[in-house]
Amino acid sequence: DTEVTQTPKHLVMGMTNKKSLKCEQHMGHRAMYWYKQKAKKPPELMFVYSYEKLSINESVPSRFSPECPNSSLLNLHLHALQPEDSALYLCASSLGTSGIGETQYFGPGTRLLVL
Amino acid sequence: EDQVTQSPEALRLQEGESSSLNCSYTVSGLRGLFWYRQDPGKGPEFLFTLYSAGEEKEKERLKATLTKKESFLHITAPKPEDSATYLCAVQAGQGGSEKLVFGKGTKLTVNP
Numbered sequence: 103d104t105e106v107t108q109t110p111k112h113l114v115m116g117m118t119n120k121k122s123l124k125c126e127q128h129m130g131h132r133a134m135y136w137y138k139q140k141a142k143k144p145p146e147l148m149f150v151y152s153y154e155k156l157s158i159n160e161s162v163p164s165r166f167s168p169e170c171p172n173s174s175l176l177n178l179h180l181h182a183l184q185p186e187d188s189a190l191y192l193c194a195s196s197l198g199t200s201g202i203g204e205t206q207y208f209g210p211g212t213r214l215l216v217l
Numbered sequence: 218e219d220q221v222t223q224s225p226e227a228l229r230l231q232e233g234e235s236s237s238l239n240c241s242y243t244v245s246g247l248r249g250l251f252w253y254r255q256d257p258g259k260g261p262e263f264l265f266t267l268y269s270a271g272e273e274k275e276k277e278r279l280k281a282t283l284t285k286k287e288s289f290l291h292i293t294a295p296k297p298e299d300s301a302t303y304l305c306a307v308q309a310g311q312g313g314s315e316k317l318v319f320g321k322g323t324k325l326t327v328n329p
Contacts, residue, residue: 144320158315203250203266204308
């Protein structure tokens, strides 16, 4: 089973709202990722958690706040977003052994629209 | 800086017309090259991981190959359901760097 689940599938929020995106995997993976993908562009890495610790932050604005409560769950808290933040937000996971290239498995994404 | 370039940007094929997609890369210390398929509005679906030059992997109508500078995704006798955007990504550098560098993708359309 290589399933990563994400909720919600769609989200519409105003610029003053606070919302959260959730991601879950039960593959025993110890690395989890958040990506942002704009239309007709490839995914762009936002954050990497390795063994529940933030290991990579790609200079993402502070209105995006990641959280990794345990090895199976990853959240992305959203606050005071801008319309240009509208995108498909993807979660991924991998084994986390940091050895040879690790395959990342992606979830279906959350389509976010900021009004 | 690590770079991944995919060509062509878009490709239209007739059903049954075989072809290849190209992914050329410039990286320091390749740790893995990955192919994904992505349907509109959905997450990338994993296809193949290649680790070293000369390696080949197959799955149904797809075959991925790797050289020291590029990878090819060969599609044999494609069907309309193979229509999607195909993404190539590389992972490079020292162990502990999990970052994937993606190409811009090739949008494949297979007409019946």
